[in-house]
Amino acid sequence: MTDPHQNKLKSLVEILLISTRLGFTSFGGPIAHLGYFHEEYVRRRKWMNEKSYADLVALCQFLPGPASSQVGIGIGVMRAGVLGGIVSFLGFTLPSVIALIIFAVLLQSFGFTEAGWIHGLKIVAVVVVAHAILGMAKNLTPDLNRKTLALFAVVVTLMWQTAFTQVGIIILAGLIGFLLYRNHTLEEQTDKNASFPISHRFAVICLTLFFGLLIALPILREATTLNWIAMFDSFYRAGALVFGGGHVVLPLLEREFVPTGWLSEEQFLAGYGAAQAVPGPLFTFAAYIGAVINGWKGGLLATIAIFLPAFLLILGTLPFWNSMRRNPSIKGALMGVNAAVVGILIAALYQPIWTSSILSAADFAFAAVLFSMLVFWKLPPWVIVVTGALGGWILSLLF
Incomplete structure (x- = not known):
């Protein structure tokens, strides 16, 4: 008979190790982090399925604050309760907190801001986000209506870049999804792990x-x-x-x-x-x-x-969100929201990730190599990060 305390401790240690590794290797900003999370927690470890992950991302995009950190906290809560959320947050955040204080001093002393290896890490972010979008688009925009919603989200996000644009898009996409899919019946993609043990x-x-x-x-x-x-x-x-x-x-x-x-x-x-x-x-x-x-x-x-x-926001909204997304009348709205999230991610892939990273034909060629390593050769993300940093440094010497 397994001891529940031992299982809880094992889960917490597992969350800490994985989130800490992500905290050391997740370059490229919040949208890139969602790509890293998708690769690690959905594709590799299957802690949650595409639909549950997209629902969680949609909620965190809607809330104020750091969306990627909130997604990480939510995954930790889902895995091991509130303590799991705290451990997931600490693992993902503390490496950056410690590194930033030390690195800021080094930047003032030596000026690394234009270093080639940093540019290589930006190219890694392009690859990771593109891979995540391909996986999410396949599952979340299977029909013409949802492809059109995603396209609408791409166009509006790029044309009107304000702080409240994506919130407005999500609300409108939810309304359209509700109208289009409120009577839609689909085979439910069950996810036995997707529960949030918060009262x-x-x-x-x-x-x-x-x-x-x-x-x-x-x-x-x-x-x-x-x-x-x-x-x-x-x-x-x-x-x-x-x-x-x-x-x-x-x-x-x-x-x-x-x-x-x-x-x-x-x-x-x-x-x-x-x-x-x-x-x-x-x-x-x-x-x-x-x-x-x-x-x-x-x-x-x-x-x-x-x-x-x-x-406070993610812990305060998760229990209600979990109840709402199981409600048949809200599932249609979530189908629309998830399609819009795909569009928002595509827009973010272009601006700011692509525009600040792919500056030459050599950058694009290197991105294609890294993408092949990740998607076709299925190498782990940390290998892509290390290769990206080294390749960026070599490119800065050659060009």
């Missing part, structure tokens, strides 16, 4: 805390002169109110900290370069700012503050 009561507490802190922190900031409360408030609001992921939060943090004198424009730009170069979520840029202001303690405080809203 509705706990979820309500998390949502209440999320909104309570959003209201209380600015009041506390005005009522006290404590710097750490002011810092916590700034980072918490950034994490709570930003749609669109890390690329959006960086300029917001600049407006929050540079004009007020917390750090100089030069210090901010040095950290900005580091944030683009290290793996893991871009929200860990907060750790750099916090460390500049108040050493490692400031870095830790900033990291907790900026990611806390993401935690």
Whole structure:
């Protein structure tokens, strides 16, 4: 007879090892991270199927905050409860937090921002995202209506690049999906692993805390002169109110900290370069700012503050989301939403991933080699990352 405690511990260790490896190797920003997660958790380990993964991605795209980190937390929760979510978050995030503080100092000293190996890692991101999109499109846009919805999402996302565009697309696609597929019957793709062991009561507490802190922190900031409360408030609001992921939060943090004198424009730009170069979520840029202001303690405080809203939102919405997506009247809406998510990912593949990575014929040729290694030769992602870094460095010497 198996001991449930041993099984839980085994699951937690497994989540920690896998998420930490992803934290060390997931370059390319939030959309690329979703590609890495898809490759690891859906294709290789089969912890969840395409539909459950797409549903989770759709929810996290809809919520404010770092979408890729929220997806990672959700997968951890699904695997081993709230503790699994925390372990998954720590594994994926801490390598970036630690590396960013160290790497930012090196950037200021030696200036690595134009290094060829960093460009190689950007090409890796193109390959990983393209592979993820192919897999998701095959399963989530099988008919003409959903292909058209995905196309609509691509066009609108690229033509109107605002913070709220993708939220509007998801809402509209859900409405269209509901109208088109509300009476649609399909063979349900069962997923015995896709359960979220969180009570509705706990979820309500998390949502209440999320909104309570959003209201209380600015009041506390005005009522006290404590710097750490002011810092916590700034980072918490950034994490709570930003749609669109890390690329959006960086300029917001600049407006929050540079004009007020917390750090100089030069210090901010040095950290900005580091944030683009290290793996893991871009929200860990907060750790750099916090460390500049108040050493490692400031870095830790900033990291907790900026990611806390993401935690509270995902834990607060998962139980209700799980109930909703099983409701027959909502399944049609989710079919539309999932098709739109494919379109949003295609748009992100072009802008900013492709436009900042494939700058020459040599880049495209190298991307084709890496894509073949991943898709046809089925080499593990870490091999692609290492090859990408080495190849980028060699290309920078040749061209």
